[in-house]
Amino acid sequence: MKSITILSFTAGLLFLLADLSYGQDIISAADLAQIIKSDQVVVVSARKAEDYKKVHITGAIHLDHKSLYKEKSMLQDPVQIATILGNKGISDQMKIVVYDNGSAKYSGRIYWILKYLGAKDVKMLDGGMKAWRMARKPVTKNPTTGKKARFNPAVDKSSFASMSQVKQASKNPAYVLVDVRSFEEYNGTAQTKLRPGHVPKAVNLNYKEVLTAQGTLKSNAELAPIFANVGITKNKEIILYCESSVRAGIVYLALKSALKYPKVRVYDGAYLEWESFKENKIEVAP
Template sequence: MKKILLLVFVCFLGIQMTFAQDVISVKEFLKIKGNDNVVLVSTRKATDYAKVHIDGAIHVNHKDLYKAEPKSTLKSTAEIAKILGAKGISNTNTIVLYDNGSGKYSGRVYWILKYLGAKDVKILDGHMKAWRMARKPVTKNPVKRKATTFNVALNKAAIADIVQVKKASNSSAAVVVDVRSADEYKGIKESKLPKGHIPNAINLEFKKVMTSKSKLKSKEELQALFNAAGITKDKEVILYCESSVRAGVVYMALKSALAYPKVKVYDGALFEWTATETVQK
């Protein structure tokens, strides 16, 4: 009987670890913090990093990874790999990301790293809020790691282009998801871009995958959320927002927490779409 109970416990623990494979708690992070292969990355704004950051964290600004046009779209993979390598980030590191708690910036860098083929990328659950609540050390002193090489192993399944989005928006086998607020989706909120959304796209705001404490919701809560929105595992899922910065954390929730097989981020996002295509209200 004891062996059976132990086996059930181990299986349960395995399920929990699988769910949390790309989310790491402050307590779990502290256990690996001293490992030389672990890189802690603040994805907050440079001004925030300069004021205070988690002790030992380097800084990566997601905007440094973009080309000028279309706005907020990725530089070449070679350019991004060079930037990451100069920061001391290798594709074989365990990379732990955090931001102020919105999940936007860490999620964006998470998706970029997964797209480039980084093997082990995690997001600190609760971000800076959780670190502060745990009363762990912070500093103003910038951190610099020894430069290394980031070898790209491109994950083409993680990205969608405008041709794929057009096809998906007219397919019952796919769902295009606008992760902006409802007012942005409906074209109510003021915007420099044409008001509205990609035709036939549905709306699920990125904030809904997290709790009020900036932690990822449970597997059960996430599955119920996506099912209610019609975002099911049998469909190809393409995520976007104005710049697709907000899409990254939803990508992580679908791929890591729920193991959805076909999830992409439309990197061109509305900036690219509205340059040539119409929107729907």
């Protein structure tokens, strides 16, 4: 009888822990520290070059997300990106851990790009460099040059949205367009050189809503109602965007990896592309 009680308690505890999980693609500083020396793990700093030069996680290589673009912050051809990644020492067969200073913007962008290109195991360091330093883990000023590798792209078209797909989605109730910029950007009151407003029919959810004050991803129990309250539900196909879709990456992770939403895309051209075509309509919040 006693053993049955213990088993029931253990099962209940495991269920609780599973409910509070942060998603399979988030890794803590403590867990990264345990695997970082493996030859099959590559740590990628998505921070600015000047920040990387000052200090970075020991063994991390630097990758600027802007080096993967062609124009208007849109991605280069997947084969070209794969060549850049391979030259950096990043293989699609490795466990790839991405981090930034803690905003989750740049690491989220690289995370989504890697997932789009078909990398099999990509994780984001929860809390970024800030969390790593707080955990007193090894850092260095010495740059790391990765050993050249081969990255074989296997593009996941289901994670990508084009402008034509966004146009169709804005007229189809089976889709939800999500603008993850600030409310001021969304409603057209922010100071900007772009046409003020948002893609027609898009709802607004600031990307910061998925993060805690410490810059870590909120728990599944916290995330679920945040999305549901603005109509972002699992029975819809979700398309995310911001000004250049840099901020969309962490929201993609929250939906796809943590909450297991089946259909989530990122509009790579983002608002920058949308507003540049004069024939594209813009909505402004009243």
